[in-house]
Amino acid sequence: MSLVLENVSCGYTRRRVLTGVSLTVEEGEFVCLLGPNGSGKTALLKTLAGILPPLGGSIQIDGREWSTLPVRERAARLAYVPQAHAPLFAFRVLDVVAMGRTARWPLWSGPTAADWRAAETALAAVQMEAFAERRYTELSGGERQMVLVARALAQEARFLVLDEPASSLDFGNQVRVLQMLRQLVREGFGVLMATHHPEHALRCATRVAVVREGRLSPAGAPGETLTAVRLEVIYRVPFVVANLTDHAGRLFPLCAPHID
Amino acid sequence: MNEATTTASRSTSVGGAGFAPAIRPAAETAGVNPAPPTTPPPAIAAPWLLYSALAAAIVGSVAISLRYGAHPLSWSDLGQLWFDVTGATVPRATVSSLVYDIRLPRILAALAIGAGLSVAGASYQGLFRNSLVSPDILGASSGAAFGAALGIMLAWSVLGIQGLAFGSGLGAVALTYGLSRGVGGGTFTLKLVLTGMVVGSLGMAGVAVIKTLADPYSKLPLITYWLLGSLSSVTALDVKLLLPPLVVGVVVLLALRWPLNVMALGEDEARALGVPTGTVRLLTLLSATLVTAVAVAVAGVIGWVGLMVPHLVRFMIGPNHRDLLPAALLLGAIFLLWADNLARWIFVVELPLGVVTCACGIPIFLVLLRRAARSWND
Numbered sequence: 001m002s003l004v005l006e007n008v009s010c011g012y013t014r015r016r017v018l019t020g021v022s023l024t025v026e027e028g029e030f031v032c033l034l035g036p037n038g039s040g041k042t043a044l045l046k047t048l049a050g051i052l053p054p055l056g057g058s059i060q061i062d063g064r065e066w067s068t069l070p071v072r073e074r075a076a077r078l079a080y081v082p083q084a085h086a087p088l089f090a091f092r093v094l095d096v097v098a099m100g101r102t103a104r105w106p107l108w109s110g111p112t113a114a115d116w117r118a119a120e121t122a123l124a125a126v127q128m129e130a131f132a133e134r135r136y137t138e139l140s141g142g143e144r145q146m147v148l149v150a151r152a153l154a155q156e157a158r159f160l161v162l163d164e165p166a167s168s169l170d171f172g173n174q175v176r177v178l179q180m181l182r183q184l185v186r187e188g189f190g191v192l193m194a195t196h197h198p199e200h201a202l203r204c205a206t207r208v209a210v211v212r213e214g215r216l217s218p219a220g221a222p223g224e225t226l227t228a229v230r231l232e233v234i235y236r237v238p239f240v241v242a243n244l245t246d247h248a249g250r251l252f253p254l255c256a257p258h259i260d
Numbered sequence: 261m262n263e264a265t266t267t268a269s270r271s272t273s274v275g276g277a278g279f280a281p282a283i284r285p286a287a288e289t290a291g292v293n294p295a296p297p298t299t300p301p302p303a304i305a306a307p308w309l310l311y312s313a314l315a316a317a318i319v320g321s322v323a324i325s326l327r328y329g330a331h332p333l334s335w336s337d338l339g340q341l342w343f344d345v346t347g348a349t350v351p352r353a354t355v356s357s358l359v360y361d362i363r364l365p366r367i368l369a370a371l372a373i374g375a376g377l378s379v380a381g382a383s384y385q386g387l388f389r390n391s392l393v394s395p396d397i398l399g400a401s402s403g404a405a406f407g408a409a410l411g412i413m414l415a416w417s418v419l420g421i422q423g424l425a426f427g428s429g430l431g432a433v434a435l436t437y438g439l440s441r442g443v444g445g446g447t448f449t450l451k452l453v454l455t456g457m458v459v460g461s462l463g464m465a466g467v468a469v470i471k472t473l474a475d476p477y478s479k480l481p482l483i484t485y486w487l488l489g490s491l492s493s494v495t496a497l498d499v500k501l502l503l504p505p506l507v508v509g510v511v512v513l514l515a516l517r518w519p520l521n522v523m524a525l526g527e528d529e530a531r532a533l534g535v536p537t538g539t540v541r542l543l544t545l546l547s548a549t550l551v552t553a554v555a556v557a558v559a560g561v562i563g564w565v566g567l568m569v570p571h572l573v574r575f576m577i578g579p580n581h582r583d584l585l586p587a588a589l590l591l592g593a594i595f596l597l598w599a600d601n602l603a604r605w606i607f608v609v610e611l612p613l614g615v616v617t618c619a620c621g622i623p624i625f626l627v628l629l630r631r632a633a634r635s636w637n638d
Contacts (some may be wrong), residue, residue: 049532075534082532087525088389089579099522103534108515110582155533 036212280315378592381566402463403432488612564621
């Protein structure tokens with residue numbers, strides 16, 4: 001299975017943000033989207049999530065045309081993790097996770113015992129099982145983000161699309177989310193993640209694509225795509241890219257901006 | 261230009277202790293998110309307990325409501341209708357007429373309308389993600405009020421007035437829906453609420469015009485009394501006309517209560533989770549409008565039930581619509597039955613029902629505002 005974008009245009013009804021986007025995400029791939037604020041990463045992800053209508057081009061998943069798939073079948077193939085938010089009503093955390101399984105039932109039905117078990121499993125996968133009975137509105141931003149990741153896991157779609165999942169997480173939780181995504185990729189999931197952290201892309205991605213000035217650069221290997229020169233072009237600040245070696249002799253690419 | 265590669269020896273010391281723990285498998289870091297402090301569970305944890313208690317309360321309330329009224333009956337008087345009891349002092353035929361022609365239709369109407377308005381209100385609050393929304397937010401009540409006032413002024417029959425009220429209530433919501441499609445900017449639900457306000461004001465302006473034009477001695481008091489809501493003239497026929505649309509609306513709303521949970525997170529997210537948001541929204545709007553319009557057509561404008569009861573239930577068992585809607589149905593039925601009983605019993609002259617629901621609803625609502633605000637604000 002693969003997620004194929006060909007010459008896709010996306011954006012809002014009055015403002016086209018990205019044009020000519022071509023990208024393929026295979027199962028077992030971890031593709032990171034980098035780009036400055038307002039470059040259109042979120043618009044692209046929302047188009048894939050079915051929230052924004054595509055303004056042109058073709059999106060195919062599993063060989064099926066995206067725009068003709070009912071929302072229910074889209075949700076069975078692709079899960080979207082939005083940035084953490086605060087809803088009005090104080091739903092139980094486990095209820096929020098179980099909402100990830102909504103596409104599995106007819107409209108008038110609700111979660112079964114198996115669905116509650118799946119929701120608990122998903123919550124345990126992000127180590128949040130202790131929070132199951134808490135109210136979602138009482139969680140911190142980072143905890144909410146973990147719950148939303150769990151909800152996407154409960155959805156059991158083969159592709160995960162994440163919009164800056166690390167942006168509201170503390171350092172430890174950032175790493176935990178990335179580890180979990182890496183593990184999912186090893187298990188055969190396809191992941192497309194927008195991020196503001198080039199080091200996350202360097203560390204985790206199998207390929208990196210850069211969104212800039214209304215275009216998406218062809219995705220390439222992180223080490224080749226994220227050179228100091230490229231990063232400087234993207235973010236307009238000077239960068240250092242370095243490789244660390246840990247005690248076991250493994251290489252870890254790192255990057256950091258110069259701050260004078 | 262700025263590229264640099266640290267040497268292996270140096271990076272070992274840099275990476276060493278600080279780095280290795282971070283790449284442990286996830287399982288080893290279990291328990292990093294510590295068990296949270298226990299939160300107070302909802303006041304009533306098991307919804308089935310609440311359902312049973314409320315159902316029992318309805319049975320008891322109905323018995324008491326049947327017994328007391330302008331002509332109080334003893335339990336024996338009442339019991340002789342269904343059981344072989346002795347000691348009845350009122351003739352069976354009198355009791356039968358009192359119960360089946362007067363009290364029972366009124367009790368059934370109070371139960372049904374209270375249940376319907378509460379379920380419609382709870383659904384709207386979820387759909388519009390706004391806990392201050394009531395079922396007449398899209399103009400159903402003021403549209404129906406306009407129709408009823410017009411019918412009264414034209415001296416139509418009671419059925420004619422009710423039909424016109426029902427039709428114009430539906431029409432007002434259709435107008436709201438149509439107008440909101442033509443307005444640009446904002447989300448669809450926001451546009452609906454705003455155009456609903458416009459149509460509601462338009463309806464009330466129409467009522468004001470009719471009140472000005474109506475005969476101040478015969479028609480104006482009728483219109484005024486109708487606008488305050490009352491069940492005093494409900495007949496068995498009214499109940500037969502009221503129940504089918506109300507039951508259909510409530511059943512559809514009850515069926516949609518899980519997708520409504522998802523919609524309450526936001527329509528964008530609901531779409532991404534596989535909910536056909538347009539269908540759910542339209543069905544919810546249609547059903548809630550059906551319930552509200554038929555309730556207003558039979559009983560007049562009864563405020564506060566659809567706003568206050570969902571709040572009370574949310575405070576008791578939490579915001580999950582799976583439990584919220586059935587509990588709101590039962591509690592709304594009880595609330596309006598007792599409001600109607602008070603309207604019947606307090607004074608020799610009947611109070612308008614809308615005044616009683618307001619007088620009972622406001623104190624409860626204020627208490628909830630104090631105690632439950634944290635469950636629905638950010």
